[in-house]
Amino acid sequence: MAINKNSNVYIILYTVVMVAIVGALLAFLATTLKPRQDENKLQEKKVAIMKAFGDAKANFDESVTVYRLNGTELTEVAKEQQPVIFEELEKRGDLAAATENLPLFKYAKGSTVKYVIPMVGKGLWGDIWGYVSVEPKEGNVTITGIVMDHAGETPGLGAEIATDAVQALFVDKKLYDESNAFAVRMQKGGAKNEYQVDAITGGTKTSDGVNAMLKECIGKYEAFLKAEAGMAVADTEVTSEEVACAKCAECPERETCVKDCKKSCEECATCDNQCEECEECEKQCAKASENVEPVKVEEK
Amino acid sequence: MKLSKNFTNPLAANNPVIVQILGICSALAVTVKMEPALVMGLSVTFVTAFSNLVMSLLRNGVPSRIRIIVQLVVIATLVIVVDQFLRAYMYDLSKQLSVYVGLIITNCIVMGRVEAFALGNKPWDSFVDGVANGLGYALILLLVAFFRELLGSGTLFGIDILNRFGYVGNSLMLFPPMALIIVGCIIWVHRTINKDLQEK
Numbered sequence: 001m002a003i004n005k006n007s008n009v010y011i012i013l014y015t016v017v018m019v020a021i022v023g024a025l026l027a028f029l030a031t032t033l034k035p036r037q038d039e040n041k042l043q044e045k046k047v048a049i050m051k052a053f054g055d056a057k058a059n060f061d062e063s064v065t066v067y068r069l070n071g072t073e074l075t076e077v078a079k080e081q082q083p084v085i086f087e088e089l090e091k092r093g094d095l096a097a098a099t100e101n102l103p104l105f106k107y108a109k110g111s112t113v114k115y116v117i118p119m120v121g122k123g124l125w126g127d128i129w130g131y132v133s134v135e136p137k138e139g140n141v142t143i144t145g146i147v148m149d150h151a152g153e154t155p156g157l158g159a160e161i162a163t164d165a166v167q168a169l170f171v172d173k174k175l176y177d178e179s180n181a182f183a184v185r186m187q188k189g190g191a192k193n194e195y196q197v198d199a200i201t202g203g204t205k206t207s208d209g210v211n212a213m214l215k216e217c218i219g220k221y222e223a224f225l226k227a228e229a230g231m232a233v234a235d236t237e238v239t240s241e242e243v244a245c246a247k248c249a250e251c252p253e254r255e256t257c258v259k260d261c262k263k264s265c266e267e268c269a270t271c272d273n274q275c276e277e278c279e280e281c282e283k284q285c286a287k288a289s290e291n292v293e294p295v296k297v298e299e300k
Numbered sequence: 301m302k303l304s305k306n307f308t309n310p311l312a313a314n315n316p317v318i319v320q321i322l323g324i325c326s327a328l329a330v331t332v333k334m335e336p337a338l339v340m341g342l343s344v345t346f347v348t349a350f351s352n353l354v355m356s357l358l359r360n361g362v363p364s365r366i367r368i369i370v371q372l373v374v375i376a377t378l379v380i381v382v383d384q385f386l387r388a389y390m391y392d393l394s395k396q397l398s399v400y401v402g403l404i405i406t407n408c409i410v411m412g413r414v415e416a417f418a419l420g421n422k423p424w425d426s427f428v429d430g431v432a433n434g435l436g437y438a439l440i441l442l443l444v445a446f447f448r449e450l451l452g453s454g455t456l457f458g459i460d461i462l463n464r465f466g467y468v469g470n471s472l473m474l475f476p477p478m479a480l481i482i483v484g485c486i487i488w489v490h491r492t493i494n495k496d497l498q499e500k
Contacts, residue, residue: 011363018370022377029381033388040391 042086049116052131052145053107063109064116069102072224077103092120092127102220107133113228114144117221121213124158124205126151128213134175136229141175143184148210158206169197175218175225180232182219185211306425310432312494317440318487319497322408326400327441328479334457336396337445339386341438343401345431347378348410352418352430354378359419371414372405379404409433444482448473 003010046060055063066077066085077085085103088095095118105116112135120129130148134141146167153159160166170184173195177183183195186207190198199207218225226232316322323344330340354374355362362370383401386394394401404410413433418426449455452473454462463469472478491497 005361005363006365011366014361014363015366015369018373022373026377026380029384033384036388037384037391040387044391 041090042083045086045089048147048149049105049131052116052133052147053105053114054133054145055107055109063107065106065108067104067106069104069221069224070100072227074104074224089118092129096120096216099220104221104224105131115221115225115228117218119213119217121209121217123150123153123161123209124203125153128153128161128206128209130161130213132170132214132218134218134225136225139229139231141225141229141231143170143173143175146170150206153206154203157200157203158209160200160203161206161210166200173197176231180226182215182222184214304425304428306428307432310429310436311439312436312490313497315436315440315490316409316412316433317437318483318490320409320412322412323437324480324483326403326407327437327444327483328476330397330400331441331445331448331479332452332474333396333449333455334442334445336393337441338438339390339393340397340400341434341441343382343386344404344407344409344437345434346382347375347404348413348434348437349427349430350378351375351410351414352426353423355414355418356421356423356426367419371411375405375410375414409437440483440486443486444479447482448479452478 047056049064050056050058050060053064061079066082067074068077068085088098088103103118105118107114107116114133114135116131116133118129118131120127122128128148128150130146132143133145135144148161148167150159150162153161173184175182175184175195177193177195183193185196186199187196188199188204188207310316314320317324317327326340326344330336351371351374355371358370358374379402382404383394386397386401413430417429421429446456449457450461451470453469454460454467
């Protein structure tokens with residue numbers, strides 16, 4: 001052979017030609033297969049939404065209407081525009097930041113009207129996302145189904161959020177408690193009231209991620225959902241005068257905790273009469289949170 | 301039709317998993333159920349066979365200084381091809397297999413056969429060797445998956461076999477260490493039968 005196979009020129013030429021051929025081949029393959037792959041992902045989303053609605057076998061295009069929500073106003077999205085919505089669902093970062101033109105899916109069968117809200121959040125190792133289906137009825141909003149998935153949570157622990165068993169825990173949970181505040185959460189140590197579900201043992205951080213996801217994403221639709229259910233929109237209990245004491249403020253249980261207190265903790269501290277409710281409140285805060293040091297209740 | 305030794309050896313006497321002890325990681329990861337194990341086995345067979353074929357065709361033109369790099373490029377290209385096809389035509393399965401299809405390139409069987417066989421043999425022989433090693437690997441995967449799915453979930457290929465009798469799945473079977481134990485048992489049985497494989 002006249003060509004020296006180990007000469008630099010030959011090696012460089014060989015590499016360039018090889019890379020060009022491989023690059024062209026893969027690019028061609030990717031573009032040819034892309035429509036099918038995108039169709040697969042679209043179908044997966046539609047099936048997940050139908051599963052959340054509780055009717056996995058039904059046809060999405062026939063049963064579901066797609067809307068954009070602005071405040072409390074719905075604008076219907078025509079079938080031709082729906083692919084845009086699904087593309088937005090792919091871009092999880094943008095979806096998390098969106099505050100207007102929010103996507104909403106509606107399913108009506110007989111007298112039941114359910115809505116599916118797309119959610120995105122952060123688990124321990126990566127993104128988590130899901131679809132929660134809610135039904136405004138009887139003065140509250142009830143969860144009728146939820147489908148969740150994740151990018152890389154620990155199998156057997158955080159990854160359990162994608163299983164039917166964990167998702168079934170949320171069914172029939174009401175979103176808002178007696179003071180109209182958002183109360184659904186995964187509770188570490190086991191559900192403490194009728195609005196909570198058991199968190200995943202060994203999957204605390206993922207469960208916290210689910211809680212944040214539920215609260216923030218459903219929160220964007222709160223005004224609309226409450227209007228549909230005929231509820232008062234504002235939280236009825238907490239006003240700006242009722243400030244939790246400093247330790248309680250750091251406690252993640254604060255939302256449910258402070259509600260039980262009729263008076264703020266600082267008020268109780270200067271009050272001559274022991275405020276039993278505050279004592280219970282501070283104690284519950286300290287027990288429930290791992291980050292806050294146990295608070296010594298001041299005996300007056 | 302007489303099957304050449306190139307084809308029969310890797311299936312049993314020189315099996316890549318239980319004799320050459322290659323490709324163990326994916327053997328543990330994708331054998332929880334039989335269907336992903338089958339798809340993985342076929343994917344590895346495809347990649348090994350065609351990497352062998354391509355490298356054998358190129359063996360006279362490849363500069364020896366970049367030999368390994370060229371092998372990597374060829375194998376990686378084939379793995380991407382398989383991954384793209386799975387995502388297009390078998391989407392649910394590709395999600396179950398997730399990263400493990402992409403990790404086929406790290407499967408020592410593929411690089412091992414290219415280095416050991418394809419670079420020194422004719423294209424057809426190399427292709428046969430690749431197919432046989434892939435099938436040898438697939439065979440072991442299916443065997444491990446058989447036990448793990450039957451005893452762990454009571455099903456085979458998703459079809460209920462044991463659950464109807466009130467069988468409750470043995471969760472231990474669903475964890476990777478169990479796969480390692482099963483592979484160990486298979487090696488034990490295999491070496492008891494093939495005494496010449498036993499180390500002195």
